[in-house]
Structures are given as structure tokens and as C-alpha cells.
Amino acid sequence: MKYFVSAILGIFLVLPSCKKDSINDQLGIPYVNVSRYIFLSDPNFIGLNAVGGFAYLDAGSKGIIVYHRAFDEYVAFDRHCTWRTQDNCQVVNDTNTTVILNCVCCESKFSMVDGTVLNGPTLNGLLQYNAQISSPGTLHIYN
DSSP: OOOHHHHHHHHHHHHGGGGOOHHHHHHTOOOOOEEEEEEESSGGGGGGSTTOOOOESSSSTTTTEEEEEEEEEEEEEEOOOHHHSSGGGEEETTTTTTTTTEEETTTOOTTTTTEEEESSSSSSSOOOOEEEEEEETTTEEEO
């Protein structure tokens, strides 16, 4: 009984120090704090003014790609490929279509619309950031 009580106490002492794994931990992508504002009038981001447009942002683990999905709807994904994340591979836009991202190392393909895997070897979609219009003409990308 003494050992049982000690074991239970030990569990309760260890549990508070454990934190729930974040999606970064699950994917193996390093956590990078992101809070960037994009001014849609900036010439570097002019492509985001049209639905279907995209732009690269120097932030996140391997960079971020922002895609204008619908009228006032934007999505943002880390460009760090989810296959063997320790290889530090990056996804880039497929030159044949604007809605597919290719990994330069493993040739996995991802949808720019929602970050899902279109073709492996990876099984995990891209890490997504929040993308929200914070004021007219300003897009906030954050985690």
C-alpha cells in the first residue's frame, strides 16, 4: 500500500510539469513565434489582392506562404515540409499551377488552399498559422 500511495503521489507531481504537445511538437517543426502584419498595398504583397494570389513571407520556421483563398479569406502555412522535418526541407509553389506546393527534397505535394497532403511520402499537412484581416488593407499572420 505504501508503494501504491508513493506511485500515485509521483504521478501527480509529474503531471503538472507535462504540457500538452503543440502541433509543432507533433510534426517536429521548431516553434517560432509569429505576429506579422501585411499591408496589402505594399508592392511585395500586391499578389494577395486577387483571389488565388499568394506571397511568401520571411517568418516562421522555413518561411510562410500566404494564399488568398476567397473574398476576405486568407490562409498561411509554414513552408517547412512535414516529411523528415530534421532535414529542414522547404516547400515552394509548383510552377505549373498556383494551388500546389512541392517539397524540394522529398517531392511531397501539398494543397495551398488548405495545406493538406496531395501526394506523399509525407502523411501530415503543413503547419497552419492564423490569417485574419485586422483592419482594412491589413492582414495579420500569427500563431
